[in-house]
Amino acid sequence: MQDSEKIKSALLGAKRIVIAIKSNPDNDALGAALAVFFALQKIGKTASIHSLTGQNPAEELNNILRKDSQEQILFSFQGSVSEVSYEKSKNEINLFVTPKAQPVKDDSFVCRTVSDVQPIQAHSLNPFDALICLGINNYAEIESAFSEDPETLFQCDIINIDNDPNNNHYADMNAVENYPCLSQTTACLIYELGESFWGKKTADALLFGLFSSPQNAKTDKNIPTIRWLTQLGGNIGMFLRSAGKSPSPETRLLEKVIRNGEIKGKTKGVFFSSLTAADFSEAGATSKELGFVSEKLKSFFRLNSFLLFWEIGGKKVRGLIYSDNPEIVKKFNRSYPGDFKNNKGIFASPETSLKNALRAAESLLP
Numbered sequence: 486m487q488d489s490e491k492i493k494s495a496l497l498g499a500k501r502i503v504i505a506i507k508s509n510p511d512n513d514a515l516g517a518a519l520a521v522f523f524a525l526q527k528i529g530k531t532a533s534i535h536s537l538t539g540q541n542p543a544e545e546l547n548n549i550l551r552k553d554s555q556e557q558i559l560f561s562f563q564g565s566v567s568e569v570s571y572e573k574s575k576n577e578i579n580l581f582v583t584p585k586a587q588p589v590k591d592d593s594f595v596c597r598t599v600s601d602v603q604p605i606q607a608h609s610l611n612p613f614d615a616l617i618c619l620g621i622n623n624y625a626e627i628e629s630a631f632s633e634d635p636e637t638l639f640q641c642d643i644i645n646i647d648n649d650p651n652n653n654h655y656a657d658m659n660a661v662e663n664y665p666c667l668s669q670t671t672a673c674l675i676y677e678l679g680e681s682f683w684g685k686k687t688a689d690a691l692l693f694g695l696f697s698s699p700q701n702a703k704t705d706k707n708i709p710t711i712r713w714l715t716q717l718g719g720n721i722g723m724f725l726r727s728a729g730k731s732p733s734p735e736t737r738l739l740e741k742v743i744r745n746g747e748i749k750g751k752t753k754g755v756f757f758s759s760l761t762a763a764d765f766s767e768a769g770a771t772s773k774e775l776g777f778v779s780e781k782l783k784s785f786f787r788l789n790s791f792l793l794f795w796e797i798g799g800k801k802v803r804g805l806i807y808s809d810n811p812e813i814v815k816k817f818n819r820s821y822p823g824d825f826k827n828n829k830g831i832f833a834s835p836e837t838s839l840k841n842a843l844r845a846a847e848s849l850l851p
Contacts, residue, residue, distance in 0.1 A: 496525065496644075496678075502532040502533075504518055510542060513666045516697060517646070519693065520668065520687050520691045520694065521619065523684060523687040524684070527684045533606045533608035543604075549727050550604075562582050564593055617644045622652040623652075648667045649661070664704055669710060684717065688715070688717040691714055693727065708788070715740050738778055739781055741768055745758045745759055758791070772797070792805070803834070808829075814829065816849050817846075834846070
């Protein structure tokens with residue numbers, strides 16, 4: 486993006502930052518706002534949220550975070566300790582702390598539940614150094630929202646992030662790309678800002694926005710972006726929990742397929758991925774869940790061609806291929822024994838290691 490270096494410099498130099506969200510934000514916009522908030526938090530900045538309509542988007546963002554939060558049990562002890570140990574069984578864990586001073590007073594320890602969520606604050610019209618505008622395509626909307634204190638707009642850097650091709654490029658710095666969703670534009674900008682802005686919470690928020698916008702699957706940036714975010718430790722748990730669901734084994738397996746995959750072939754037209762035995766174990770899944778994975782790669786991600794290999798028992802390797810180009814499937818049919826039909830097939834590799842199987846299959850890609 487043309488202004489990414491200027492944006493990075495402005496954010497690093499700013500002390501007070503406000504994130505302004507478009508009117509009536511959808512989950513795509515809310516995910517983008519959360520991602521920017523956590524990216525700023527990663528570089529040690531604090532930010533507040535402002536809505537052009539006078540609504541309180543911080544409340545809605547905090548509701549999303551509360552649904553995604555995990556409560557923890559905190560045991561605190563005041564005093565010097567000589568030993569800490571624990572005993573764990575299937576349904577119970579006991580924590581033992583041995584204080585140096587005996588006997589132990591009842592008021593020297595406490596146990597309570599804590600949450601990993603820090604509330605996002607709504608903006609009050611105080612002076613600020615930088616204003617980040619998300620999904621706002623003209624300056625008149627901003628002037629109207631800050632009409633009570635118009636001077637503040639002349640004293641700050643304005644950063645315009647949008648995916649609308651009709652955006653007026655009104656700001657000092659513009660990150661406007663014609664993508665199907667705002668979270669994709671935001672992800673591309675955060676990537677260009679550099680590793681200091683990256684983190685799991687940012688990745689989770691961007692995945693929330695991306696998966697809330699299935700039309701984003703139309704862009705060739707979708708798979709590489711989601712792969713990058715899963716490699717940062719992000720997952721779609723925030724998206725699922727906001728809808729009252731929890732990540733299933735097949736969903737966790739799909740995330741691993743995306744994380745491990747990349748577009749390969751001489752024409753860069755085949756999504757190529759693999760799963761180790763450890764991947765199945767960590768996801769709590771088996772090869773039975775690969776039907777779900779295959780269907781999502783076709784229907785949600787709209788991949789025209791993909792190839793997936795996985796380990797069985799550490800000594801066998803199996804493969805699955807799908808392509809709307811029948812010549813690709815025929816090439817694998819001639820090279821591997823298996824069950825092939827029209828545009829798909831499941832087959833066995835003669836190789837006993839996943840690494841060698843991947844290398845041999847890659848030589849067949851167009």
